[in-house]
Amino acid sequence: MKNLNKFLVLAAIAVIMSSCKDEKKEMADKKVEEFKMYVDSISDVAAEETSKNWESIEAKYEQTKMDAEEALNALENKAEKEADMDKIATKYEEYKAEVVQKRNSMFRENLRSSLFTEKISDDMSFAWVNKDNIAGVYSNFIDTVEKNKDSYNREEWDEIKLLYEALDTRKNTVEKEGLSSKDNIKISGLKIKFATMYRVNRATAKSDENVEAKQ
Template sequence: MESKKLLLGVAVIALGFTSCKDEKAEQAEKSVDSYVMYVDSVGNVAAEDARGNWQGIEATYELKSGEAEAAIANMKDNAAAQERLDASRAKYEALKAKYEAEKVAEQPTTDVTISSKQQLRNALFGQGKIGDDMNFSWVNKDNIHSVYQQFIHTAENNKDSYTREDWDEIKLMYEALDSRKNTVEKEGLSSEDNRKIAALKFKFAPMLKVNRMGAKSGEMKRAKE
């Protein structure tokens, strides 16, 4: 009888422990869902309204991002949740870069060439991240994957609007980022992030080549006409 009671007690404890784990996993999923839905909702906001209220959007984003990151850190199998988180983060960063570029474009400038180049850099990397000094020291093992994501997704989303000069600049920036990656790899870049970056580069490299050649051919054709 005592043995039966002991086994029953162990079973109840185990059931309670499993229920607790399931509850934590469910709560983590809800946090990720909330984060993903928020980013999607930002994408549906009218551009003018988003730019006008970006400070509030950014504050809410940071809060939800922090909650989602903390939640999945406690998940045993969080690979799928992390993928969703990374995809939404890249989407948000691309939106942020777009609004920042539009804000810069609205400001008066006396040098159209420099302004155009800086606008492109702002869109690819973030406002003011890369200037004429071409300093990539801010890119490290913890953020380099998201930097590649923003760069490549931004270029893909705007490929039809880029000129030959834009593609030349994109190629230059891409090669500079790759050079920084070689340094970051020696500083402890995780194998997982390295694989994700390799997948992004595998997809982007041929697109860069084709679109750059297409832009040059189109420009030559128009010049002849």
């Protein structure tokens, strides 16, 4: 009788343990599938669309991935599922690279179009700038920067500085083409104004972003 009871207890324990293993496996399968479905769903959308709300997409990705990893950690044999996770993550990273490239392109285009009335080529040669319009180009550029100086982040300030230096390079050419003394003096004053704005606001933007990162 005692042996029978012992057998029944062991059998019950075995059933319970098997049931727990099955539940853990089912949960892991479910979470990995959810992770896969999420990555598949965003990867089917054009990068220019997802780039508009990428922060929320990435936050959801990290949460879904973490949920799947936690479910896998409860399994004894998880090598196969981990391999699946790696494939899914690789697909996501490839898509993310495409989105980042698109975002950077859109960021540059939007900033440049706000600072100049003409389209800026990738070589930033400013071929359309001449002795007759260069003072106005500087004025529009620096007036726009001054108007928005409190809203620019470090990345935007770095792009602004890059554009400013390219415009300065064009000025060296234009001077040889007969730039008037009046316009030269005006540009010199604008350059001093920009240098002060850049030094103060670029440093402030860096400080603000450091505070946000710590929070």
